Amino acid sequence: MPQTHEVFNQPAPLAGYDLFAGNAALRDALKFNAPQLDTAPLAALGAKLGMQEMQQHARLANIHKPQLHTHDRFGRRVDQVEFHPSYHALMQAAVEAGLHGTPWAGEGASPHVLRAAGFMLFTELEPSVLCPISMTYAVTPALRGNPGIHHDWSTKLTSRAYDPQLRVWREKPGVTMGMGMTEKQGGSDVRANTTRAEPDGEDSWGKRLRVTGHKWFFSAPMCDAFLILAQTTSGLSCLFLPRVLPDGSLNAIRIQRLKDKLGNHANASSEVEFENATAWLVGEEGRGVPQILEMGTMTRLDCALGTSGLMRQALALALNHTSQRKAFGKTLIEQPLMRNVLADLALESEAATALAIRLARAFDRRGDGHEAVMARLLTPVAKFWICKRGSPFAQEAMECLGGNGYVEEGGEGVMARIYREMPLNSIWEGAGNIMALDLLRAIRKADAAAALAHELSPVKGSHPALDRLVAALPTRVEEMATEAEARRLAQDVALAVQAALLLQSAPPAVATAFCASRIGGDWGQAFGTLGAGTDFDAIIARAMPR
Known part of the structure; x- marks a missing residue:
């Protein structure tokens, strides 16, 4: 029988690759924030998470939704939720990687940065199981407020053994x-x-x-x-x-x-x-409210990490697709307009990664006065800005795939899952207004202007637009009296810190393009509007997942 059609010009799925080895932005952020960090566990985790077997677990866990059983067959109340085995496989992988309570065990150098990087990598595979993982991370130190419970539970909360059974x-x-x-x-x-x-x-x-x-x-x-x-x-x-x-x-x-x-x-x-x-x-x-605020600080870190991870995966999928799909005589990634879009997305993704890892560094150094203030300031700032950028980022990345990205099937169906997931971190643990108000509280309780000046001082003179923004921030911070302007302040602090980090840790092509677009105004109101002088080749090459 003759074939009615031949399938061609359909990209191979992004599978069987190393998430850590292919993420230059994350590796450089780690070098800058935790130069002594042993990245061997991340290398092993990145290789594992890119395996087709793990991607299959992520797909199956989402296809087979959890089922609630309120009673057993005899009418007894049981209140149990049944999960697909793939969900448990993902949970086991996350716990074995130490993404839950292990930083509180005091193991190794920069445990919070190590855990943050692993959390971002795992988000690229599947974010669902990271909800209980994140909550375990956040509540473990709070149990110190009850010595008896802390004695009995702390070692089990930092254990790398996963046990889903309902038992004492x-x-x-x-x-x-x-x-x-x-x-x-x-x-x-x-x-x-x-x-x-x-x-x-x-x-x-x-x-x-x-x-x-x-x-x-x-x-x-x-x-x-x-x-x-x-x-x-x-x-x-x-x-x-x-x-x-x-x-x-x-x-x-x-x-x-x-x-x-x-x-x-x-x-x-x-x-x-x-x-x-x-x-x-x-x-x-x-005193329950102060305690929940302390726990919220840690879950808000994870919101920033999670959105950064989703951005990276959306970008990786877009790059994988456009480097194989042809239109009008050449691959999409060779088309000038597509190159602008991809480079713009790459800048946003790298800036999010840089800010999220910088915040994790502050968690590792809470005993340092400056780092303690930066942890308090950057938590609402990073949570607000990174998570706010997530949804438009996912929409643009999906557009790079066209109709294939909109379909929840196969390898490229991951993009649809990412798009649905993106609003979560912006809403959860305090939506945008809550974060902006929390920034105002932080400013009133700490010498925020001095801390920001110290944080941004290494890049003074690196870019004129950044210099102007940095010069205006102390007055704006000290005179911030109205809630109506709090979102704008959170945005500008985020952009200033992101620019400073990229100037210190990323190649010149990335840092210059970020400053020119996000701070200098050489940018439109949508992704893909970078200036013609941007080094698109260097930015895209750096972001490629393979």
Whole structure:
């Protein structure tokens, strides 16, 4: 039988490649921020995550959505979520890579930077499992507020063993943790929480309470324990809520339903109710808000890291496609307009990587006065700006693939998953306005102008447009009195720091083009509007994933 058509001019999928070896921007950011870092674990992780087998796990975990089972066949309440085996394979890989609580074990040099780079690489493969991974990272140090729980749980939270079984903590080689803070009537305004906790005696874990209420977003409900907020007699307090109680019985955490959300389909986000559930006080009673803010700092770092990772993967897919697909007599990547778009995306991706890794460096050096201030300032700035750039970035990268990128099938179907996932990090853990307000709080409590001046001083005189922006920042920071301008300030601080980092760590072609476009104004209002003098060849060659 004759064939009706021959398939040609369809790019081979981006598979079987090394995510770390092909990411020059990440490698250079690591050299600049943590020159003594042993990158061997990242090299091994990058090779593993680019394997077709791991990509298959990511695909299957999203096709086969988690299933909620509220009762067993005999009518007993079980409140369990069933995941596809590929989800567990991804979780195991993330835990084995130490992307959860391992930085708190104090292993090696620059553990937070090492973990941040691994987190970004893993996001390129699949971000869904990084929700419980990120929450475990954020809540582990908070448990120091309860010596008994910290003694029993800390080594298991930093263990590289993944155990999805529902059983008491002492029988498990490793555990994960989640958070439950927001309620349907409050969202980010956690002071509006109505969940209540009543005293129920004391034991080896300290003050025990009985909790009644609900949580509107309770992500990764199969974690082993959660930190939640509830109203006590002294005000909003932080509580430790295990799924399985010390005596082996199930805690009264009632999963009402799983969210049908826009982003990834592999992870479970739920609504829950507490029916006289058992919890223990963590930290000072009535001081729950400061504790959740401290934990939020770490999850906001992960939002910036996650979006940076998604940007990199979207760029890699666009480069892979356009270097193979032909139109009008030559490959897309040879077309002048496409080269402008790809180079512009590469600049944005590298700048996001540079800022996110710089923030992680501050977490490794919290004992240093300058680094402590920069951690406080750059957390809302990086979370705001990088995550805000994510969605338009994904849309433009998808456009590079045309209709193939819009279809959720095959290798290029990953782009559609990225596009759906991009808004998450901008919304989660405080949307744009919350981040801008948090920047104002940080400015009022720290000598922000002096810290920024010190941070930006190494590049003074490198670019006239950057010099003008840097010169104006101290006055703007010191005189910032209106909330209405807070977003603009967050944007400009982000751009100034990104430019300074690229001038110190990236090739001249990248740094010059970034300063000329983002700060000097030689740019339009969409990607692909770089000036004609841009060194497109050098920027694109640097960004190629292979």
